[in-house]
Amino acid sequence: MRYVNKHEIVYYSKRFNRFVRVEKGFVSDGASSIAIDIWSYSWWVHDKLCSTWKWEDGTRCSNWQASWVISDILKSEGRWFRAFTWFVATLIGGPVYRFIKKLRRKIMAGKGDKPRKVKKSLYDKNFDDINWKKKKKKKKKTV
Numbered sequence: 001m002r003y004v005n006k007h008e009i010v011y012y013s014k015r016f017n018r019f020v021r022v023e024k025g026f027v028s029d030g031a032s033s034i035a036i037d038i039w040s041y042s043w044w045v046h047d048k049l050c051s052t053w054k055w056e057d058g059t060r061c062s063n064w065q066a067s068w069v070i071s072d073i074l075k076s077e078g079r080w081f082r083a084f085t086w087f088v089a090t091l092i093g094g095p096v097y098r099f100i101k102k103l104r105r106k107i108m109a110g111k112g113d114k115p116r117k118v119k120k121s122l123y124d125k126n127f128d129d130i131n132w133k134k135k136k137k138k139k140k141k142t143v
Contacts (some may be wrong), residue, residue: 002027002028002029003027003029004025004026004027004028005022005023005024005026005027005028005044006024007024008021008022008023008024008129009041009044009045010022011041011045011069011073013068013069013072013073014072015060015068015069016055016068018055018056018057018059018061019055019056019057020048020049020055020056020069021048021056022041022044022045022048024104024137026044028043028044028047028048028051029047035119036043039069039097040074040077040093041072041073041080042069042074042077042086043070043127045069045070045073046066046067046069046070046090049061049065049066049069050063052132056058062089063091063094063095064091066086066090066094067086067087067090067091067094070086070087070090071082071083071086071087074086103110
C-alpha cells in the first residue's frame with residue numbers, strides 16, 4: 001500500500017543535531033505505519049530517513065538513528081510505551097523487512113529461482129551400470 005504526504009514536515013532531531021524534511025507529495029510504503037489508531041508524523045519522518053538514508057544536510061543516516069528518531073517523536077507526543085516498542089520493532093524489523101523486500105524483487109525479476117547444478121551421484125545411473133567395486137574384466141584383443 002502506498003501513502004502520499006499531503007503537507008511538508010520539517011523535523012529537528014535534538015539527539016543527532018540534524019534536520020529531516022519530508023516534502024509534500026512524498027510517497028511512502030507505510031512500512032512503519034502499523035498503528036492506524038493514532039495520527040503521528042513520526043512514521044513519515046522515519047520512512048523518509050529509511051528511504052533516502054540521508055539527513056537534510058546530506059550526511060548518512062543509519063537504521064539505529066532512524067529508530068531513535070521515531071522513538072523521540074513518539075515520546076514528545078506522550079506515547080511512551082509506543083516509543084519503546086516502535087524503537088525495538090524498527091531497529092530489528094527494519095533490516096528484516098528490507099531483506100524480504102529485496103528478495104521478493106529478485107524472485108519477481110526471475111533472478112532468485114534459477115535451478116542449481118546438481119552433482120550426479122551413482123544412483124542417477126542405470127542400476128546395471130554401477131561399478132560395485134568389482135574388477136573389470138579385460139577384453140581380449142582380437143586380431
